[in-house]
Amino acid sequence: DGxxxxxxxxxxxxEGQNVTLSCEQNLNHDAMYWxxxxxxxxxxxxxxxxxxxxxxxxxxxxxxxVSREKKESFPLTVTSAQKNPTAFYLCASTGGVYxxxxxxxxxxxxxx
Amino acid sequence: xxxxVQSPLxxxxxxxxxxxxxxxxxxxxxxxxxxxxxxxxAPTFLFMLTSSGIEKKSGRLxxxxxxxxxFSILNITATQTGDSAIYLCAVIRDDKIIFGKGxxxxxxx
Numbered sequence: 001d002g003x004x005x006x007x008x009x010x011x012x013x014x015e016g017q018n019v020t021l022s023c024e025q026n027l028n029h030d031a032m033y034w035x036x037x038x039x040x041x042x043x044x045x046x047x048x049x050x051x052x053x054x055x056x057x058x059x060x061x062x063x064x065x066v067s068r069e070k071k072e073s074f075p076l077t078v079t080s081a082q083k084n085p086t087a088f089y090l091c092a093s094t095g096g097v098y099x100x101x102x103x104x105x106x107x108x109x110x111x112x
Numbered sequence: 113x114x115x116x117v118q119s120p121l122x123x124x125x126x127x128x129x130x131x132x133x134x135x136x137x138x139x140x141x142x143x144x145x146x147x148x149x150x151x152x153x154a155p156t157f158l159f160m161l162t163s164s165g166i167e168k169k170s171g172r173l174x175x176x177x178x179x180x181x182x183f184s185i186l187n188i189t190a191t192q193t194g195d196s197a198i199y200l201c202a203v204i205r206d207d208k209i210i211f212g213k214g215x216x217x218x219x220x221x
Contacts, residue, residue: 033209042118
């Protein structure tokens with residue numbers, strides 16, 4: 001079945017540590033997105049990529065980095081510069097800019 | 113600044129009731145409006161609305177868009193406990209999707 005796979009489901013970060021969240025899709029979608037969801041805040045866009053080797057900052061990119069070396073993969077690194085990283089992170093993809101997004105099951109990141 | 117505003121932010125009703133969720137928007141270069149249902153994990157797609165006044169329906173759920181007044185409603189009739197979720201409204205503009213904060217719906221048995 002085609003879909004989006006995020007891993008791990010739960011992740012714990014120590015102070016000062018970088019962590020990388022994985023997002024893989026086999027839907028052959030060009031565009032991929034990373035969102036952060038906090039309680040009562042809805043989804044906020046971190047980064048997005050509409051094509052391989054290209055990506056743009058979203059509304060809350062500070063403290064995060066991404067890469068898009070393959071069409072199928074769009075990993076997100078939460079750096080030590082992100083002072084409040086505890087949140088639920090969702091990855092999404094779409095076959096066209098004007099199409100609904102498909103979401104992965106998310107990664108819940110917590111600080112130790 | 114573009115914004116998508118959902119109301120109410122939370123709602124508690126009894127099983128069998130009908131609910132109406134609201135989504136208003138101020139977005140430049142509007143393309144479409146989306147509704148998603150989010151239970152514990154991934155939001156799942158419900159409806160995409162592009163034209164004004166055309167109701168979309170799926171079982172007990174229906175939705176309509178008013179592009180003149182810049183809002184959409186999502187109706188759920190004969191609610192069931194399985195309808196308990198966060199309902200997200202989002203607007204597609206030229207280059208990205210803007211999400212509202214969601215309405216948290218809880219159905220009491």
